[in-house]
Amino acid sequence: MRFAIFDKKLVPEPLLSEPQTTQTIAKIGEIPQPSRNLHFQYCNDVRKRLIGKQLLLDEIPHTLDEIHQHYEQGYITLRKGIVFEKGTPRCQRCGNQKPHLFSSFPCSRCRELCTYCRKCIMMGRVSTCTPLYSWSDSECQSARETANLVWNGTLSFGQQVASDEVVKAISTNDDLLVWAVCGAGKTELLFEGIRYALSLQKRVCIATPRTDVVQELTPRLQAVFPQIDVASLYAGSPDRHKYSPLTISTTHQLFRFYQAFDVVIVDEVDAFPYSMDETLQYAVQNARKERSSMIYLSATPNQQWQKDCRQGKRNFVTIPARYHRKPLPVPELKWCGNWDKKLKQNKLPPNVMKWLKIRLDMEKQALLFIPKIELIPKLLAILQKLDSRIEAVHAADPERKAKVQSMRQKDIPILVTTTILERGVTFPNLDVAVLGSEEQIFTASALVQIAGRVGRSAQYPTGNITFFHFGRTEAMLQARKQIQNMNAEAAKKGMIDIE
């Protein structure tokens, strides 16, 4: 769309009564912002849809006339969709700056060659003539909502320490990393901080890379904050336009938000795709208000973050022990020779075979992590001779959910898996082995997560975790070190019971 500037205000071309000089929004130096007319009766639906958001005109089900009126009266702000920094474009919605993810086309809206972002095209096209519309302030002046916390569980000592730190960070608008071991119970430690933020009329968002985590967290938080209507956002969710003081969202859905939240809690910062994708990190930063608090949750922060923590450059708190007060199982490293070559001869290294047979004999369930999906047919051919109930899963497996379910029901004695089961799933009484733990896909963080599958339940707090390798890697040693450090810290602080 093109705009004229008239009386220090933008006027969209379709609303001009007579021809005027017009230009695309990208070419306007500073976008004029009319001041607020406090006597104007704004439309509450427009406000609800735009507050803390950044939407395209096509995403707002109101007429251009009505939207323009709200702008003129100082209630709507327009920003450029694409800005040029030293001649190279940057998408303001997703932060994309990679030249190969931009393209140009002769645009019917602005009648010029228009540059658009291909990175976020699935959410509608942002181009040089595209304004991003927001409500002009992001304070929720809505009627005071009560947010009672309905929960009568108790926090472990470690959780309590972290919970206090979370409250403190929220009160001072600071950032905080909660470095909690797998099985520490990280959801509960957030409750008090969220309650505190809501009581101050702050708007809170929990962002996580995965849709299944959003779907799992929503009912849990809804249950403890029954007076709040929690918004749950993932691709295709019905809550897309819902305004709520407590939003649980995939990181991806945050692209439509702009300076919306006073508190953003980012779950699993170390997990793919958030850790890999700069535009997702941009989305999270874009969604927080200038004065706000960011709480990062991780069981396995990357090397840089760990270093920052050690050097005092990052505010953090650790929970080195699990809720059940038993130490984390420490991985055993076992050399198994050239397993790849063995597999090609339809064999497994003898110590791997022995490990698996022992689990079958003891009737203890096990996961066998493998580095690549291509190994599955050969492995199954070997393993199903031991026990025909042994199965395998991978990311694209259509029966993935069903197989995890059978594992839960103990119908599968050993499940062979790619790294997809590295996070999230818990089976109570379990041993875990990694075949080929020297492969690149098994980063230190992946290995800590995998080891974290063992000994999760209070009933079965121990178990065996073995890395079978063809040469030790830095990642394996780091993973083991991280786990040992956590156990040592927990022992020192009296957070684990040692028999």
Next chain:
Amino acid sequence: MSEYCLFCHEELIEHISWSTFFSKREEELVCPSCQEQLEEITGKRCDICSRPLERIDAQYVVGTRCSDCVRWENDSEWQGYLAGNLSIYLYNDFLKEIISQYKFRGDYLLAKVFAQKLKTSIRMLHADYLVPIPLSTERQFERGFNQAEALLREAGLHSTHLLQRTHGEKQSKKSREDRIHLSQIFQLTDSFVISGKRILLIDDIYTTGSTLRHAAKLLRKAGADYVFALTLARS
């Protein structure tokens, strides 16, 4: 040569072979695995609309035609206006996704992927005018470009705008009967000699063929010698 696949953004690896040295290679824009999912129409097809006859139930095949075309051609109101339609690809799930990203999300760049194939086919068809099926003004504003015209432009070919919409085209939800009986969806733009010309209509997808037949009828009645259509995909 672009560095990344335009569909899946995977990095493209250049395959150097002897043929690369000796022949001028077509520019590669998509990776082999995406390329593989684009299925060209092969085998027996309806001699009017390009529908692959082997893929439809035998009861809908009448000789060398599909039953739809037989129905059109038996209707004196439509008989003989559209000489035929050539479609290049099967409208499979993959192409459906690509076209939706291209047309509805507005990822204009994807037009480039089809340029070479389109150019070769158009050359075979010897037309005086290449006419993209027009959009209504509102629709064109909404999308930012006309998907048929963009295909021609990216193939380096010139569009001639012989047609324009008479009113909005919210017709995708209407039944075939409704569409056929819509009195007139196009009108001529004047200023071009139509009499005695060979005209090639361009669109992205052939679905029922009614849009193309409306255009063909109007042009033939205005004196065009021959009206044919080229579409990217046959659904």
